[in-house]
Amino acid sequence: MKKVLTLASAVLVLSIFAGKAHADGKAVYMANCLACHGDKGQGTLVGPAQKGNKFILETKEADLKKIILEGRAGKAKKYPKIPGDMLPWKGKINDKDLDAVIKFLKTDLQK
Numbered sequence: 001m002k003k004v005l006t007l008a009s010a011v012l013v014l015s016i017f018a019g020k021a022h023a024d025g026k027a028v029y030m031a032n033c034l035a036c037h038g039d040k041g042q043g044t045l046v047g048p049a050q051k052g053n054k055f056i057l058e059t060k061e062a063d064l065k066k067i068i069l070e071g072r073a074g075k076a077k078k079y080p081k082i083p084g085d086m087l088p089w090k091g092k093i094n095d096k097d098l099d100a101v102i103k104f105l106k107t108d109l110q111k
């Protein structure tokens with residue numbers, strides 16, 4: 001029993017440490033992006049699908065970062081059938097969270 005408790009607390013300490021070292025891309029996505037892009041990245045009436053989206057997979061992280069920070073609206077819009085815009089996230093998301101969410105879009109969300 002003591003061993004199990006020791007192991008459990010070691011796992012807890014490790015996960016707290018890991019949480020501090022890396023922003024959790026999934027948590028960032030669930031808090032900020034799911035309303036328009038869907039909880040599994042499947043897309044909604046107000047946002048395109050992220051899962052299986054070739055553009056997400058093939059675009060460099062730095063370029064995705066730019067789109068997320070600057071948003072996409074008006075003539076720049078790529079999905080005219082979707083009524084809303086991609087709003088600019090500049091000033092609303094920190095760099096660490098942004099990098100983490102982009103990584104999530106390109107990896108775990110695609111599974």
Ligand code: HEC
Nearest residue numbers: 032033036046047048055072077078079080082084085086
């Ligand atoms: C208010 C709804 C909304 C929210 C919230 C939102 N988006 Fe979007 N997003 C859109 C729309 C609409 C577009 C498509 C705009 C267009 O027509 O080009 C888009 C496009 C994108 C694209 C480009 C996709 C492509 O195929 O070209 C990326 C990347 C993206 N969003 C990432 C994110 C991330 C990351 C978050 C969370 C931090 C987020 N979005 C939150 C509405 C939203």
